[in-house]
Amino acid sequence: MSDCNLVTICGVITKLEKPRFTPAGIMIAELELDHQSSQLEAGIQRQIICRLHVTGIADIAKKMISFGTGDHVKLTGFLTLKSRMSSQLVLHANSIEAVL
Structure with missing residues (x-):
């Protein structure tokens, strides 16, 4: 199994x-992120539009809730399934910062 998931x-x-909050009192924050970009694929520019569900836990959750809707951000984290019974991917954030 590979550790490559960034x-x-x-x-x-x-x-x-x-x-x-979890029963242990750890904060969990969730947001939706709309992404738009232009990416090069097989020598052709492709317009990318997607929506991601993002989860942050503990200190990252506290930082996530300091932002508001409409804010432009850069997120880094890893992908995982929302739950064992779901095929929906969720980005678990390890960092979030404002993009000006």
């Missing part, structure tokens, strides 16, 4: 959920 993506926060 995603860096920029976009606009379109939805920021109210934070919740």
Whole structure:
């Protein structure tokens, strides 16, 4: 099994959920990120548009809720399934920063 699972993506926060807490009191924050870019594929420019669900835990969650909808951010993290019963991918953020 490979340890290669690193995603860096920029976009606009379109939805920021109210934070919740685990039974141990650890904060969990969730947001939706809209991404648009132009990428080169097989020598042709391709317009990319996607929406990602993002989860942050503990210190990253605290930082995530300091942003608001409409803010441009850069996120780095890893992809995983939302749950064992879901095929939906979620980005678990390890860092978030404003993009000016």
